[in-house]
Structure formats: C-alpha cells, structure tokens
Amino acid sequence: MDLKTASAIRRLRLISVPEGISWIVLAVCTIIKYSVAPGFNVAPVLGPIHGVLFVLYLVFWADAWNRTKWSVGKGALYCAYSIIPGGGFIIERKLRREAEDAVIASRARKEGVVNA
Template sequence: MDIKTASSLHRLRLVSAPEAVSFLLLLVCSVLKRTTDFNAVPVMGAVHGVLFILYVLFWLDAWNRTKWSFGTAALYFILSVLPFGGFYAERKLKREATDAVAAAQVSAEGVKA
C-alpha cells in the first residue's frame, strides 16, 4: 500500500472512535429525554450526524484506495451503526494502517536502494 492509502485508513480510524462515542451519548440523551426533562437530543443528534457523515466519506475513500472486498467494506460500515462497533473498527484499522505504513516504508526503501 502507498502512503495515501495509509492516510485514508488513518483518517477513518481517527473518526471511528469519536463517532462511536457520539452514538452512545445520543442513545443516553434519547433515554434521558423520555425519562426526564433533559433534552440534548437535537444537539447530540447534530454532532453525531456530522461525525457519521465524516465516517461514511472516509469509509468510501478507504474502500476506494484499499480495494477492500465487499465483505470487508460491509463489515466496516456495519460496525459504524453498532453501538460499540466503532471501537472495534478503530482497533482493527489501527493494525491495518500500521501494516500499510510499514509496507510503504519498505517499498520506498526498496526504490531508493
């Protein structure tokens, strides 16, 4: 993988954990809205919406650059809509991005030699 591919994986990884946290906070806000007078759903919904859109855009970019199979791409998308899926995706993407950076460095060193 080249460095642009590694960058796309890194961007997706960086947005996956905040997107997961915002999803969990939105769920908590939804429960609080129905059980108390506290209503932060409009604000938290907007924050989560922006983070989810970023996740989807970065997911599409990563899928395009990495040439993931449909199954792998679908897994990362499904993880974005599961409450704790973003945390798992972040760990998995971290490993994949680290491997991509290492491969890019080895490739660059091979070209220089």
C-alpha cells in the same frame, strides 16, 4: 501501501472513535429522556453533531474502501460497525492492526525476509 491509502485509513481511524462516542452519548441521553427525566432533551444539540460525524465517517469509509480495494464483505462490515453503538472503537482497533501489519510487512520486504 502508498501514502494516499495510508492517509485514507488514518482519516477513517481518526473519525471512528468520535463517531462511536457520539452514538453512545446520544443513545444514553435518549434513554435518560424517556425513562428518568422527560424534560431532558439534548437531541437538538447532539443529533446534528452525531449526524456530521456519521456523514464524515461514511465519506472517509468510502475513500478508504476505494483506495484499499477491500472485498465487498469487509467493506460492508466496516460500514455496518458504524451503525452499532461502540462500533467505531472496534473499527479503530481493526484498522490500527492492519496498519501495523502493513508496516511490519513493508519492513520485512526491505530487509529481504521471505515467508516460509
């Protein structure tokens, strides 16, 4: 994995958690607004914040997809996770595992270890 690809994946990992948190907070505040406190409206503040984080996620996702050459299914799945509440946490965990696997594979290649 080259440096630009690793950087693209790192950017996607770094934005996925705040995007996931903002989605959950916005959803909880919306539920509170419509069920408990009708005057409680944080959407004018949280909506744009979540919107910016979501757009950044999509930009970083597109860059990572372009650089890593994920399959259409895998790329679409990573995009779809951004739509569900908490999906950013799932993506971060999957991308971290992929990065760790790439490091392990790189070290094995350097040491001359061959898969049997």
